Amino acid sequence: MLPDGAAPFHVHEGILVDDQGHPHDLARLVEEVLARVDVAVPEDVRRWLQRDFFPFHLQRYSKSRRKAPIYWPLSTTSCSYTLWVYYPSLTSQTLYTAINDFVEPKLKQVGGDVTVLRNKGSARTRDDEKQFEALQAFELELIELRDTLLTLAPTYKPNHDDGVQISAAPLWPLFRHKPWQKVLKDTWAKLEKGDYDWAHLAMNYWPERVREKCKTDKSLAIAHGLEDLYIQPEAAPKKTRGRKKTGGDE
DSSP states (O other), rough: OOOTTOOSOOOOOOEEEOOTOOOOOOOOOHHHHHTTOOOOOTTTTTHHHTTTHHHHHHHHHHETTEEOSSEEEEEOOOOOEEEEGGGOOOOHHHHHHIIIOOOOOOOHHHHHHHHHHHHHGGGGOHHHHHHHHHHHHHHHHHHHHHHHHHHHHGGGGOOOOOOOOHHHHGGGGGGHHHHHHHHHHHHHHHHHTTTTTTSSSHHHHHHHHHHHHHOOOOOHHHHHHHHGOOOOOOOOOOOOOOOOOOOOOO
């Protein structure tokens, strides 16, 4: 909505985060936008983003059998920490950016807080003890998120021509909205099975299988720019039919 040539409201790499106090904290940025356009700022923006926004967004960006949300919440198991990835800005480096610029610094911060409370030892108060337990659990969730992203990142090379659903399918474990997670999990299973071998992601994960199919499927070979692999089947020999004799000698 900004006029052409105007400076962007907030410069970022296509990732925002649900993390109070972070420079790229989504809730704070939403509140700033509302204030900028003179709209009353609700008190529960963060809660709404955490619980209600994605189901609303998914519904708005779904039509018939096509589901194409462009804001992706990748979360820890309890959703206590969520990275919001902007699909149009998605690249093969996005997951590495998420790890290096968001998860690792957060993990370092939380780890430091855990160490401070651990070092208190028997001097910890009841409130300290509760905080200590909560931070330890949070630290484990962040480690799990980081490790999952590290596992996915080396082979994740999304291509926007594949569409939202296929591009998001490898990340299905990190979506906590159950209906959407199920859609993506089923899509990933179909990718593994070979139902979407026209997709760039299929070539990325199973190149040998896709290249083999390109030898006999011309449309698939064209889709992947591998027409040279296609082998034209030999034309079947035409059957010669003799003339059917009609009648006797004149």
